[in-house]
Amino acid sequence: MKKIFVDGLTGTTGLLIHERLSHYDQIEILKIDEHQKKNLNEKKKFLNAADIVFLCLPDQAAKESVALIDNPNTKVIDASTAHRIHKDWAYGIPELSKDHRNRIMSSSRVANPGCHASAFALAIYPLVKAGILGNDYPISLHTLTGYSGGGKELISKYEDSSEFNPYLRGPRHYRLGLDHKHLPEMKIQTGLSEEPLFNPIVGNFYKGLVATIPIKMSLMKIKKTGREIQQFLADYYKDAYFVRVNPYDLKDNLFEGGFDVTGSNDTNYCDLFVFSNEEKGTMVLMSRLDNLGKGASGAALQNMNIMLGLDEWTHLI
Structure with missing residues (x-):
């Protein structure tokens, strides 16, 4: 016992x-x-x-x-x-x-x-470890998260039934001093030489989190297409029970053309997605989890x- x-x-x-x-x-x-x-x-x-x-x-x-x-x-x-x-x-x-x-x-x-750091590290660590992204890659990201991540005080503000609750007007960017407490682990635990440029956003929904990380293919240390990155991540996490690398399929990964931030809620899974435009040489990695779960x-x-x-x-x- x-x-x-x-x-x-x-x-x-x-x-x-x-x-x-x-x-x-x-x-x-x-x-x-x-x-x-x-x-x-x-x-x-x-x-x-x-x-x-x-x-x-x-x-x-x-x-x-x-x-x-x-x-x-x-x-x-x-x-x-x-x-x-x-x-x-x-x-x-x-x-x-x-x-x-x-x-x-x-x-x-x-x-x-941390929840933001988990989503970020699961997307970026394998790419830095394999040398696909140099440890000096100028990484930026934003996260969109439910308000439960702010604890009881923030929850009470969002769930205040006042008629003109200002917290319900729209998503709110925060930590605009660029000093979020997850930044040190984001840098050190992924092997980066510099902290990423990180902008978190909180929305009017209870839980769910997605980290969105843009990548310029021209700045990759080892050049790969979006499909190749998806396959690399799928191979890397093939034995990881709680990491799911979703197929490289734009239509099936979206809901009526948009992305469902809450799609991993009530699970312990982190879901990874790769979207890219080969002609423009651009790519977006998206890492989704339940901020109260995984x-x-x-x-x-x-x-x-x-x-x-x-x-x-x-x-x-």
């Missing part, structure tokens, strides 16, 4: 992890009394009694919780940004490479990736399954 403790149970990610854990046999969920969760001595007992701890906390609080753990057998999956570029922490996208998977399997410290709680449970030696899809399909 494995003991699991979710530190930060009131947030969106923590609640979803807790809900999914209820489906597991041979797991005991440790629950701290609501009035004791800020009592560090009491919290320390729970952290050190667990086989696996999920941290669903702000960055500083996550670091403080890690510092309280002195049991060498306690493993940690941190959903915050705090440890995503820390050299001693495994980065929690097992599909990126065998090394990533093996490190997650053997590590006691795993940093769960982008958060689903990824955390997938990492736990790997760490416990379970089938990675356990209770995720």
Whole structure:
């Protein structure tokens, strides 16, 4: 019987992890009394009694919780940004490479990736690794995401029933200081020499995320057509259970000429698409996932399954 403790149970990610854990046999969920969760001595007992701890906390609080753990057998999956570029922490996208998977399997410290960063890395990492894109390629991207990624405060603003709710007027670009907290992992975990130019956009829908990455074929280090890139990605991810590379088929990948941002919702899949115009030498990679699934709680449970030696899809399909 494995003991699991979710530190930060009131947030969106923590609640979803807790809900999914209820489906597991041979797991005991440790629950701290609501009035004791800020009592560090009491919290320390729970952290050190667990086989696996999920941290669903702000960055500083996550670091403080890690510092309280002195049991060498306690493993940690941190959903915050705090440890995503820390050299001693495994980065929690097992599909990126065998090394990533093996490190997650053997590590006691795993940093769960960000939702935007997951979509970006799954599209770009293989191309940089293979030298198709140089690590100095001037990458830009935008993401369109549902408002649930902003947590309870943003959810409440979008779901405010006021007659003239300004949040419902249209999609909103944000982090226009170009300092999004996922940028460091986007750069380091994909092997880029520079951070990408990243513009996130939030829309009036609850969940779903797509990263759109334009590529100029003339700037590729190894020149390939859109169809060849689709085939390369399909070969790269052929054994990855939760990454689906969609066929190179413009019509079948669209809904009445448009792209469905929510098409991967309620799954733990990342769906990759390649669109291109060979005459113009342009290409667009699109990477879609559920920001609360593969982008958060689903990824955390997938990492736990790997760490416990379970089938990675356990209770995720």
